[in-house]
Amino acid sequence: MNVRTLASAGTLESSDAYVEVLPSDGGVTVEVESIVKRQFGAAIEASVREVAAALDVASCEIRIHDRGALDCVIRARVETAIRRAGGDE
Amino acid sequence: MSKLAKSIRDAIREVGLKSGMTVSFHHHMRNGDRVLVSVLNEIAALGIRDLTLNASSLFDTHAPILDHIRSGVIGRIMTNYMSGAVGRAISRGIMDAPVEFRTHGGRPADMERGTTPVDVAFVAAPTADERGNCTGKLGKSACGSLGYAFADAKYARKVVVITDNLVPYPLETVSISEDLVDLVVEVDEIGDPRGIVSGTTKITRDPVGLVMAQQAARVIEASGLLRDGFSFQTGAGGASLAAARFLKEIMLKKEIQGSFGLGGITSYMVEMLRAGCFERLLDVQCFDLDAVESIRQDPRHQEISAMQYASPLEATAAVNRLDVVILGATEIDTDFNVNVHTDSSGSIMGGSGGHSDTAHGAKLSMIIAPMFRARLPIVTDRVNCISTPGEDIDVLVTQGGIAVNPRRAELRDRLLDAGLPVIDIHALKEKTERITGKPEPLCKGDRVVAEVVSRDGDILDRIYSISDGD
Numbered sequence: 433m434n435v436r437t438l439a440s441a442g443t444l445e446s447s448d449a450y451v452e453v454l455p456s457d458g459g460v461t462v463e464v465e466s467i468v469k470r471q472f473g474a475a476i477e478a479s480v481r482e483v484a485a486a487l488d489v490a491s492c493e494i495r496i497h498d499r500g501a502l503d504c505v506i507r508a509r510v511e512t513a514i515r516r517a518g519g520d521e
Numbered sequence: 522m523s524k525l526a527k528s529i530r531d532a533i534r535e536v537g538l539k540s541g542m543t544v545s546f547h548h549h550m551r552n553g554d555r556v557l558v559s560v561l562n563e564i565a566a567l568g569i570r571d572l573t574l575n576a577s578s579l580f581d582t583h584a585p586i587l588d589h590i591r592s593g594v595i596g597r598i599m600t601n602y603m604s605g606a607v608g609r610a611i612s613r614g615i616m617d618a619p620v621e622f623r624t625h626g627g628r629p630a631d632m633e634r635g636t637t638p639v640d641v642a643f644v645a646a647p648t649a650d651e652r653g654n655c656t657g658k659l660g661k662s663a664c665g666s667l668g669y670a671f672a673d674a675k676y677a678r679k680v681v682v683i684t685d686n687l688v689p690y691p692l693e694t695v696s697i698s699e700d701l702v703d704l705v706v707e708v709d710e711i712g713d714p715r716g717i718v719s720g721t722t723k724i725t726r727d728p729v730g731l732v733m734a735q736q737a738a739r740v741i742e743a744s745g746l747l748r749d750g751f752s753f754q755t756g757a758g759g760a761s762l763a764a765a766r767f768l769k770e771i772m773l774k775k776e777i778q779g780s781f782g783l784g785g786i787t788s789y790m791v792e793m794l795r796a797g798c799f800e801r802l803l804d805v806q807c808f809d810l811d812a813v814e815s816i817r818q819d820p821r822h823q824e825i826s827a828m829q830y831a832s833p834l835e836a837t838a839a840v841n842r843l844d845v846v847i848l849g850a851t852e853i854d855t856d857f858n859v860n861v862h863t864d865s866s867g868s869i870m871g872g873s874g875g876h877s878d879t880a881h882g883a884k885l886s887m888i889i890a891p892m893f894r895a896r897l898p899i900v901t902d903r904v905n906c907i908s909t910p911g912e913d914i915d916v917l918v919t920q921g922g923i924a925v926n927p928r929r930a931e932l933r934d935r936l937l938d939a940g941l942p943v944i945d946i947h948a949l950k951e952k953t954e955r956i957t958g959k960p961e962p963l964c965k966g967d968r969v970v971a972e973v974v975s976r977d978g979d980i981l982d983r984i985y986s987i988s989d990g991d
Contacts, residue, residue, distance in 0.1 A: 446895055447895055447896070467865075467895060468865065468895060468896050468897060468960070470866065470961060470963060470964075471865070471896075471897060471960030471961050471963070472896060472958060472960060472961070473961075474961070475958050499895065500894070500895020500896040500897070501896065502896055502956060502957060503957075503958055
């Protein structure tokens with residue numbers, strides 16, 4: 433899937449995450465800002481990259497603003513944002 | 522001879538406060554308090570430095586003291602509770618000397634033992650007469666009980682009463698009496714009573730919290746302690762208050778006549794008194810304005826001092842008569858040690874207050890907490906700070922099951938007999954981590970920023986700095 437436009441998903445409520453996806457060149461870059469970054473920062477980035485890879489995203493910028501979301505929530509928000517950024521799906 | 526001083530500054534001069542001395546304050550105005558900061562501003566203006574500040578609690582409204590720490594007016598702090606705004610700065614290491622955390626019972630005990638002598642106590646009094654008799658029950662800034670201030674008034678070398686409602690002698694109802702008071706100062710405002718209701722004192726609407734609260738009430742029902750003469754305390758957390766409401770329904774249905782409700786008193790406890798669940802409320806601090814109104818009007822609602830409440834030096838302290846206490850936790854470990862001092866990043870945002878006093882005294886001490894908050898599991902291998910030792914905690918109620926301290930096998934059997942979902946605490950930890958993932962452990966900073974002093978005067982744990990990047 434190609435990321436064609438800026439898109440977002442989620443909220444900044446506690447236990448949710450707000451995810452922004454932007455078009456870019458040169459691979460997938462992930463930026464994580466999280467209230468639990470020290471405890472789960474690496475796990476969050478790994479999940480985000482997994483979702484992007486599963487959707488065959490070659491290039492995009494993904495920004496995570498996490499308020500303590502569970503892994504399943506983060507994955508769902510990232511997938512939704514990527515699909516919205518894909519335009520026609 | 523008059524005890525009236527013209528201003529706070531005159532009073533500070535008259536009592537002879539000097540650099541290096543200790544001043545004390547109580548926190549019944551909670552986040553509405555204006556006295557502590559006003560007094561410290563005057564002290565700073567007089568050029569007095571290197572004071573020890575012994576405050577029963579510090580709230581966000583007290584954040585201006587950070588400037589007095591940085592400028593050297595305050596050199597040491599002793600307190601029982603410190604909210605986030607002050608705690609974050611302390612955790613970043615702005616003081617050279619570690620903060621000493623005590624408990625609501627340990628603080629007056631250490632004053633009585635002479636471990637923590639106080640030179641000048643400042644009492645924020647909603648109503649006082651010119652000879653120093655004072656009460657929290659009357660006046661525009663009424664805060665109800667003055668429980669924590671009794672020890673300060675009794676043991677400090679000098680006592681200054683600060684009031685915004687000076688009335689003719691003799692005051693009609695006296696909490697702290699004139700024989701303990703040296704000076705009286707009238708000011709425009711000691712604080713904003715709306716700030717008394719602060720932070721955690723509202724009932725939860727969160728469905729998970731309500732499930733836990735209902736389970737908590739059933740645990741009490743199954744414990745064998747819920748019978749005529751029952752005594753009870755609950756913290757002011759949302760789920761704890763909801764548990765009190767469920768407990769009330771059970772007590773009314775079963776027509777159980779309790780003896781007393783204890784502690785920081787909320788409107789929920791007042792409701793239980795009025796509904797006939799208890800014969801008395803014993804009140805060391807009012808948590809909301811309904812409680813203030815009740816202690817003023819209802820003779821069954823009685824003020825008690827911190828010593829009567831929880832002092833380890835008092836054989837008959839009320840906590841030792843408690844059947845059940847419901848408490849909160851930011852973390853609890855598999856040995857049932859509880860942390861209420863630091864948050865998930867290790868930053869100070871609380872304190873024991875009466876947590877470890879009541880947990881030690883009560884026959885059943887119960888923690889209510891969700892399995893996780895913002896992805897962080899409540900059960901850990903080892904808490905970041907031991908506020909209350911695990912030997913004093915009997916049961917943990919979560920939405921994922923009820924963990925009973927292995928020391929309390931008989932309680933576990935009772936809960937199982939009642940059909941309650943008992944779970945081993947290690948299994949609860951694993952169950953939680955299957956949902957949240959396993960968190961990376963925190964790295965402690967290299968400096969001790971606070972020491973937790975147990976109610977018996979020993980160092981229970983140390984709190985380390987956190988770095989600025991976090």
